[in-house]
Structure formats: C-alpha cells, structure tokens
Amino acid sequence: MFKRICNIVSAAIHEGLDQLEDPKMMLNHTIRNMEDELHKARHAIVKQQTLAASFERNKEEAQALEDKRRRQAEQAFNAGEENLARKALGEMKHYEARASYYSEQAEIAFVQVAELKEQVALLERRYQELKDRKQALIARANIADVKERIVTALHSIDSESFFREFQRLEDRILEKEIRAKTAASSCFDEMSYARFEYADEVEKELERMRSEKIS
Structure with missing residues (x-):
C-alpha cells in the first residue's frame, strides 16, 4: 500500500509536472494527497496497534483459563475423579490452543505495526521534502511563466514594422x-x-x- 503511494507521489513530482498546465496547482494537489494518505496511514497504525493489543489480551485470558483448568484437572485427578479430570484436561487443551493462536496473531500484528511505522516514517520524510521544495518549485514555475510570456510577446511583435x-x-x-x-x-x-x-x-x-x- 505505502510503496504504491510513494511510487504515485514520485511519479507525480518527476513526471506529472511537465504534462500539466499549472504545476503550482499540481504541487498543492500532491501535498494534499500526501496529507490525506498520512492521515489514513496513521489511523491504520492505531487500528493495527489496537488489534495487536486485543490479541495480546485474548492470549493472556486464554493462558489464565488454561492454567486454571490444569489446576482443576490435577485436583480432580488427585481426588480420584478421573472423569472430571478428563473434562478439565480437554478444556485446558482448548485454551492452550487458543492461547497459541492469539500469541501468533499478536506477534504478526506487532510486526505489521512496526512495518507500518517504517513506511509512514518514509512517507513523512517524502512529505516534508516536498513541502521544503514546494516554494522553490513554485518560484521556478513563476519564472518559467514569466519567461514564456516574454517569449510569446516577442514573437507576437512585428519587429520589421517597428x-x-x-x-x-x-x-x-x-x-x-x-x-x-x-x-x-x-x-x-x-x-x-x-x-x-x-x-x-x-x-x-x-x-x-x-x-x-x-x-
């Protein structure tokens, strides 16, 4: 997702300007697009962090229930209640599997959060670079406009009649x-x-x- 965004922004900066009638408008449009994408990316990080924290909580709850059923199974076994011990051990295995699943999902989610943060940091640097270059590019665009008008004016003058x-x-x-x-x-x-x-x-x-x- 973010690689695509960076590619689009890079293409807009290095190739799109020559194909547009108003480079200044394109610069402002590109900055607004990057701001929107940054907002979406930061929101995605928050959502992913929330999801990772949710997986982590579910894992801890499953581990707590796993430990609880293990103790119950031991108590039932020691009391000679093998059927109760068997039931408790089955539930223990269920919660053990759930704890393992949530642990894996939490780990994946935290890795994704780290990747998203790196990509957002890159996008923020690109955004800041463009903002820093914006005024210089606009100044160049203004000079180019003036030169173009001068050349047009010179071509429109009948030098021989003058x-x-x-x-x-x-x-x-x-x-x-x-x-x-x-x-x-x-x-x-x-x-x-x-x-x-x-x-x-x-x-x-x-x-x-x-x-x-x-x-």
Whole structure:
C-alpha cells in the first residue's frame, strides 16, 4: 500500500509536472494527497496497534483459563475423579490452543505495526521534502511563466514594422534639424548681406552721430 503511494507521489513530482498546465496547482494537489494518505496511514497504525493489543489480551485470558483448568484437572485427578479430570484436561487443551493462536496473531500484528511505522516514517520524510521544495518549485514555475510570456510577446511583435516606424521618426527628426540649420544659415547670410549693402550709409550715420556728440 505505502510503496504504491510513494511510487504515485514520485511519479507525480518527476513526471506529472511537465504534462500539466499549472504545476503550482499540481504541487498543492500532491501535498494534499500526501496529507490525506498520512492521515489514513496513521489511523491504520492505531487500528493495527489496537488489534495487536486485543490479541495480546485474548492470549493472556486464554493462558489464565488454561492454567486454571490444569489446576482443576490435577485436583480432580488427585481426588480420584478421573472423569472430571478428563473434562478439565480437554478444556485446558482448548485454551492452550487458543492461547497459541492469539500469541501468533499478536506477534504478526506487532510486526505489521512496526512495518507500518517504517513506511509512514518514509512517507513523512517524502512529505516534508516536498513541502521544503514546494516554494522553490513554485518560484521556478513563476519564472518559467514569466519567461514564456516574454517569449510569446516577442514573437507576437512585428519587429520589421517597428523598425520601419522608428526609421520614419528618425527621418522626420533629421528633416527638422536640417530645416532649423538652413533657417539659421539663411538668417546669417541675409544679415551679412545687409551690412555689406548699406555700408556707406552706415558710415554716414556714424559720422553724424560723432558730430552731434562733439557739439
């Protein structure tokens, strides 16, 4: 029973995760299953211990009755009552056989209890290992989900169209830069031409300003 449980749990951990859509849900489901199995196993141990104790009590009761009939048979024999002694000896053998049967059953039950305890201890260790690994596995599952979404997003993007759009924006910016540079250059050239064209008149104005200043 417990070997089957451990095999199922091991298969779920090492093989089942790759076949499920939600590994985190599988982890929680596996832990809940193990908790249920542990509860059942512990209950089975209690029942087996109770059964073993019952066999042990029945054995002791049969041994007590066996001893009692032996004494009664001896007393009847010593009193010359062989028929009573014979009857007591028959019952003594009956209780002797019952004591032997219950002794064997008690021994088997105690061995089974020990085996169950070993298997439950193994299952508890597996359960604790899974609980300890649960958070790390969930973290890995989360990272895998994020990476998968990123890859999906990257594949869904038309990289060529995005490149063309950025190229178009870059061309527009370059065009504005050229227009701004051309405008600045035109303004400079126009002012330079104005200074050259009106140079004589400028000199006359300067001369007038000097005369006014002297007077």
